[in-house]
Amino acid sequence: MGLRAQVRTPDGWAVGHAVVTLTDRTGAQVVRADADADGAVTSDVPLAPGPYTVIVTAIGHAPAAATAFVTSSGVADAGTVVLTRQGGIELPPPGGWNIDPAHSSVATVAQHLGISSVRGRFAEFGGRVEIASAPEHSRVDAVIDAASIDTGNAVRDKHLRSPDFLDTERYPEITYHSTGVSRSGPDRWTVRGDLSLHGVVRKVALDLTYLGTGPDPWGGERAAFRATTELRRADFAMNYNQVVRAGMSAIGTTLRVEIDIQAVREVDPADAVAS
Structure with a gap:
């Protein structure tokens, strides 16, 4: 039961200082969990079936959001969430x-x-x-x-x-x-x-x-x-x-x-x- 996710950079490195927040369809925060040194996020907070929004933030990185659907198993598996470096969309200064x-x-x-x-x-x-x-x-x-x-x-x-x-x-x-x-x-x-x-x-x-x-x-x-x-x-x-x-x-x-x-x-x- 609970939340499962992996937080990585585009080239596969773990983001060990990421924070993952799970909100329900009303926007209320249900879970807040920190990634471990390997970028893994786990929480055993029971979750009711339905859609949830997963928001991932980390210092120096652009935030990312994903949708997770919880079934009767009570698990929200967000899979691998990729965080890019802050400013990573635009190329470096000329x-x-x-x-x-x-x-x-x-x-x-x-x-x-x-x-x-x-x-x-x-x-x-x-x-x-x-x-x-x-x-x-x-x-x-x-x-x-x-x-x-x-x-x-x-x-x-x-x-x-x-x-x-x-x-x-x-x-x-x-x-x-x-x-x-x-x-x-x-x-x-x-x-x-x-x-x-x-x-x-x-x-x-x-x-x-x-x-x-x-x-x-x-x-x-x-x-x-x-x-x-x-x-x-x-x-x-x-x-x-x-x-x-x-x-x-x-x-x-x-x-x-x-x-x-x-x-x-x-x-x-x-x-x-x-x-």
């Missing part, structure tokens, strides 16, 4: 934002033997995001050191750097230059651009989620983004594979790319002098 590699990651996931996944990451990369007054005119430029690939296995990493895959001696850099940005949801954007990989340039779209902006401990301002896309290895002339049995390939034909970015706002020289 200007230049430099990617912070120490607090960012560029990872890949490939299927192995058709039953599991192998994850890798690039240790060396950098870039810059230019937020325009008209968000659709914003730009991102990034460069990755191809030889910095790390899957946790030295033999495999050496093979990935070879001509069978990245051929890092001939193509030491992977670059991405955006050509357009369009809104695809309240806090989601599609970034279109040119990806240069293994000597081949292809149009690639990133599914981007803006996670919010806030101050950092060093007096700066940071914006956070998460982006994903899928690439076909054949599109970039990486056709190596090994058939292990019954026509099954050892390595999947597609790669999932997962990018988590923190970008630091550039300081206007005039502001620096004034301070």
